[in-house]
Amino acid sequence: MSNENTDTEKKVLTTPELLNNYTGSIQAGLDNGSKYVAAFKSLNQTKELNDLLAAAVELTNYQLNTDFVEFPHQFSDEDVQSIFFERLLALSNNADGFAISNSEHVQKLLAKFTSLGDNTFTFTKSTKNAAGFFFGPTAHNRPLFYLNLKNKELMFHGSALIDYFVVDLEGLEIGAIKQAMQVIMQAAEVLKESFGFKIDFNVLDGVNGEFYEFAAGEIPEPILDELFVKSADNKYILMSGENGGASLTLDNDTKLNVYNAGDEDRPKWGATIHDNDQKESWLNLLLDYPFIKDWYLDNKKQLEILSNKFIFG
Amino acid sequence: MDNKIENDPFSQNDSILSSALSEKVKYLSDLNDSIKNGNDLKVYELMDPNRFATEVKGEQPDQPKASFFNLAADLKAQLSHHLSNKLIDYLGTTYPFFYYHEYDLGKFNIYFGNWWDHRMFGELDAINVQFNFAEDEYNTLAKSFELESQNKRVNDDQMRELGQKNEKLTQLIEDQTKRDQRKEEIRKQIKENEEKSPMPWEAGKVKEEHQQLQDALLELTNIDEQASDGRAAIKKNENQILALSKEETIYNLEKQNIRASFGSFEAFIDNNNNLYAKYLQSLSKESQVTDGE
Numbered sequence: 001m002s003n004e005n006t007d008t009e010k011k012v013l014t015t016p017e018l019l020n021n022y023t024g025s026i027q028a029g030l031d032n033g034s035k036y037v038a039a040f041k042s043l044n045q046t047k048e049l050n051d052l053l054a055a056a057v058e059l060t061n062y063q064l065n066t067d068f069v070e071f072p073h074q075f076s077d078e079d080v081q082s083i084f085f086e087r088l089l090a091l092s093n094n095a096d097g098f099a100i101s102n103s104e105h106v107q108k109l110l111a112k113f114t115s116l117g118d119n120t121f122t123f124t125k126s127t128k129n130a131a132g133f134f135f136g137p138t139a140h141n142r143p144l145f146y147l148n149l150k151n152k153e154l155m156f157h158g159s160a161l162i163d164y165f166v167v168d169l170e171g172l173e174i175g176a177i178k179q180a181m182q183v184i185m186q187a188a189e190v191l192k193e194s195f196g197f198k199i200d201f202n203v204l205d206g207v208n209g210e211f212y213e214f215a216a217g218e219i220p221e222p223i224l225d226e227l228f229v230k231s232a233d234n235k236y237i238l239m240s241g242e243n244g245g246a247s248l249t250l251d252n253d254t255k256l257n258v259y260n261a262g263d264e265d266r267p268k269w270g271a272t273i274h275d276n277d278q279k280e281s282w283l284n285l286l287l288d289y290p291f292i293k294d295w296y297l298d299n300k301k302q303l304e305i306l307s308n309k310f311i312f313g
Numbered sequence: 314m315d316n317k318i319e320n321d322p323f324s325q326n327d328s329i330l331s332s333a334l335s336e337k338v339k340y341l342s343d344l345n346d347s348i349k350n351g352n353d354l355k356v357y358e359l360m361d362p363n364r365f366a367t368e369v370k371g372e373q374p375d376q377p378k379a380s381f382f383n384l385a386a387d388l389k390a391q392l393s394h395h396l397s398n399k400l401i402d403y404l405g406t407t408y409p410f411f412y413y414h415e416y417d418l419g420k421f422n423i424y425f426g427n428w429w430d431h432r433m434f435g436e437l438d439a440i441n442v443q444f445n446f447a448e449d450e451y452n453t454l455a456k457s458f459e460l461e462s463q464n465k466r467v468n469d470d471q472m473r474e475l476g477q478k479n480e481k482l483t484q485l486i487e488d489q490t491k492r493d494q495r496k497e498e499i500r501k502q503i504k505e506n507e508e509k510s511p512m513p514w515e516a517g518k519v520k521e522e523h524q525q526l527q528d529a530l531l532e533l534t535n536i537d538e539q540a541s542d543g544r545a546a547i548k549k550n551e552n553q554i555l556a557l558s559k560e561e562t563i564y565n566l567e568k569q570n571i572r573a574s575f576g577s578f579e580a581f582i583d584n585n586n587n588l589y590a591k592y593l594q595s596l597s598k599e600s601q602v603t604d605g606e
Contacts, residue, residue: 221430222552225559228429232562238429246429 022068029069036064040075043083049091049194056084057149061130075109078123081133081147082109085123085187092190097183110138115179116169123147132311137164145184146311152195154188157312158203158212158282158305166286166293174287181283203282203305206273211261212282213270216302223299224258230291250289254280270305340381348392353399354596356392360385360440368590369597389440393419397439403592404437407584410570413437425450425567432563442589457564458578467564468557475550475557482547485540492533492540499530 013021039062042055059080064071075083086100101112101120110120119137121144126132131150134143142160146153165177185204191197203212224246228238231248241247245259254275262268273280282305286293296303340359347355358365362378385392394415401413401421411434412424421437423444435446457467466472503526511519568578575581584591 222555224429225555229555229558229562232565237566239427240429240431 025066025068029066032066033064033069033071036062043080043087047091049088049190052084052087052091053149053195056080060149077125078133079109081123081135081149082111084149085135085147086111088190089183089187092186094183094186097179097186113180113183115176116172119169126311128311136160137168140164140168143312146308152191152197153199154191154197155200155308155311156188156202156204157307159300159307160312161203161283162286162296162305165283167297177287178284200308201281202307206275206277206279206281206284208274208278209272210281211270211272213261213268213306214302215304215306217262217269218267219258219260219269219302223302226298227258227292227295230295234289234291250285252276254285256285256292336379337381337384341384344385348395351399352600353396354593354600356396357442357593357596360392364589365593369593390417390419393439397421397437399596400437400439400442400592403595407574407591409574410567426563426570428563428566430559430563432567442592444585444588454564454567455578458568461568466561468561472554472557475554479547479550482540482543482550485536486543489537489540492537496530496533499526499533502526503530 036059039055039058042051043059046052046055060077064074082100086098089095089098097114099112099114100109102110108122110122112118112120119139121135122138123133123135124143126134126146129148132146132148132153135145135147136143142163143157144161144164145157146155148154165181169177181204185201188197188199188201188204192199201207201210205212224238227246227248231238236248236250238246238248241257241259243260245257247258248256250256252275254273257272257274258269259271260267260269271282273282273285280288286296344356344359347353347359358369360382362380363374366372366374366378397413397415397419404411404413410426412427412431413421414424415421419439421439423434423437423446425432425434432450433447434450435444438445453467460466460469503523506519506523506526509519571578571581575584
């Protein structure tokens with residue numbers, strides 16, 4: 001409780017002044033705690049989406065401890081994101097798909113998707129940005145998306161989503177996998193609609209004409225040969241398209257185009273999908289058509305879909 | 314010197330000349346009218362009246378008809394371009410799997426299908442109404458049909474061979490540990506052999522044994538080398554297998570398409586051989602229908 005440092009240049013405080021400062025500091029610490037509690041209550045109980053976001057932003061990087069008052073039991077910033085995410089879904093009528101699974105343990109909350117069994121997920125703070133968090137399966141160090149509530153950003157990581165949902169979860173019923181993806185998409189939609197978040201849907205984007213850019217830039221012909229052969233084995237015919245590209249008509253008139261959106265000197269190969277409902281995304285396509293998945297995984301080095309390098313790099 | 318012998322032994326006179334010229338003028342004017350009226354049937358008749366008579370009308374003329382096409386022969390490219398319009402429309406329904414690209418005035422490449430890496434299959438001759446198929450491509454297709462009846466494919470042997478090579482290479486790579494153990498044993502034996510101090514009468518035998526061991530070791534290191542290059546070789550073979558199965562996929566699509574339109578390869582060939590007659594008869598039917606209206 002010594003306050004030697006502040007005394008050095010000033011005149012010596014009287015005892016009442018000293019005690020006044022002391023109580024003042026404790027009161028400030030308690031007030032800080034009350035503010036935290038109010039925000040936490042709001043995070044936990046509010047029925048208003050706006051209040052929910054405000055509470056989560058306030059609680060993220062909240063300096064709860066002061067020199068005079070310390071709180072031994074605290075939720076981490078990561079936990080705040082988990083709680084926010086769960087409540088966001090609950091408030092937008094999606095309470096069933098996603099739930100925090102170990103709330104009895106304070107700190108490092110884990111969450112589960114109802115359809116994905118015992119697989120747990122958690123948020124991890126970005127080392128580059130204190131307000132940014134990566135969401136991913138607990139068992140892997142691979143973020144599925146990046147969430148920054150303060151800057152209103154949500155970015156999906158294409159190849160990590162594929163690695164997880166298509167490769168790691170292989171064997172699980174496709175319907176269950178899609179259900180979990182649907183939950184994440186719902187959350188993203190609400191963030192976009194209600195708060196105007198900037199969202200990079202990447203391989204989850206089902207809008208017709210969304211360009212999924214391949215990592216290699218240039219795609220050598222044998223890779224398309226392979227798609228041609230694999231398609232034919234599955235009764236689909238890869239047609240030759242514009243600019244040396246190719247197109248594949250799948251079920252229900254869903255059309256996959258693979259082409260060079262750049263030019264010969266600066267090739268920029270990638271794919272687009274067109275379907276009547278504007279629902280089919282690259283990730284869905286890989287789940288729905290095993291031969292396209294095999295093709296993608298066989299040539300992953302070239303075909304990997306690029307994600308935001310600055311955030312995930 | 315300007316005295317001419319009274320009677321012209323060739324009985325040439327101006328009226329004959331004039332009538333011959335008139336015939337030519339009429340020919341060109343008929344051709345011109347037919348082009349302007351879009352009467353392709355007549356154009357074909359004018360270009361080759363004899364073929365037209367026998368193949369389209371089924372006549373057997375006693376004497377060949379006079380042909381004046383040499384008068385317009387230098388316009389073949391332009392005529393071909395003109396005639397290709399209706400011809401390609403017709404072919405679009407009878408041969409729906411062929412696609413054409415006019416790479417030069419009146420000159421058309423034929424592509425089989427519009428699928429990935431479709432084959433350039435030759436040229437379309439619009440003047441003679443015939444396909445001039447590229448020999449190699451056509452022969453492979455014919456071979457593919459022929460082999461199919463024996464349940465075989467054109468590239469089977471090559472693909473099998475490459476597959477076997479890869480199996481062998483994979484085995485070589487997998488056997489590396491075994492070989493390493495074997496080499497260790499041989500080295501030990503060589504050392505033992507070298508430590509022997511044989512009796513003079515045994516020296517030859519020991520030396521021979523030494524040589525045998527050295528040879529065995531060399532053989533194993535040779536195999537090691539093959540194995541170490543193995544992965545690259547496997548990848549190369551896989552690429553070749555991919556290229557070959559792509560070809561097979563293309564042959565399959567071609568066969569499927571021919572069957573869908575003609576029923577069999579033989580029927581396809583037969584139709585090709587009668588294309589001139591079939592096309593012109595269809596033009597003739599069309600003109601009768603329009604005349605009747």
